[in-house]
Amino acid sequence: EDQVTQSPEALRLQEGESSSLNCSYTVSGLRGLFWYRQDPGKGPEFLFTLYSAGEEKEKERLKATLTKKESFLHITAPKPEDSATYLCAVQTNAGNNRKLIWGLGTSLAVNP
């Protein structure tokens, strides 16, 4: 069964304390892996798409990487405004490939 698991469920960091969020997946064939950010009371906001193992993408303090089994979202020197829930989603090659399999997210809190 296709599955996406995010860890940890929640993470609390001090401002400037770098860390990584994990998204592990077991799917029949990966078409793309997506990272989104969701603020309380709002819809998810797109961050990155990764397509193949070894690919990396960066945006400000965020860097996403992809292997054949997992993706990491690295946060370098985070600021309080980086506090949000980060969602990972996977699109597979099999069946209805408009279906995204979503993880439950990692809730990140960055203290000043």
Place this chain on the structure above:
Amino acid sequence: NAGVTQTPKFQVLKTGQSMTLQCAQDMNHEYMSWYRQDPGMGLRLIHYSVGAGITDQGEVPNGYNVSRSTTEDFPLRLLSAAPSQTSVYFCASSYSRGSATNEKLFFGSGTQLSVL
């Protein structure tokens, strides 16, 4: 551009009532979709559309209807509300057309629905 606009933001229904959640986008996106987000369940696809006049079911379509008469609008109808439909509903759209790739979904701000 306003992006994806959802109304209402909050709604309380009684069991058995019907209602329509509105979704409109002004980005000329072909692909539009409805998700529900529940604690411990993640985002689940209800229905989607790849263009005006074309709709299809997602993972959890039961109890919901959709139609797509224009590119801009994609309303979600609850036929007879049930407590199990208490959730946060998100409309999302993307540039994708024809192909099956869901690149860069743009989400609305959500509708919080409670069914008593």
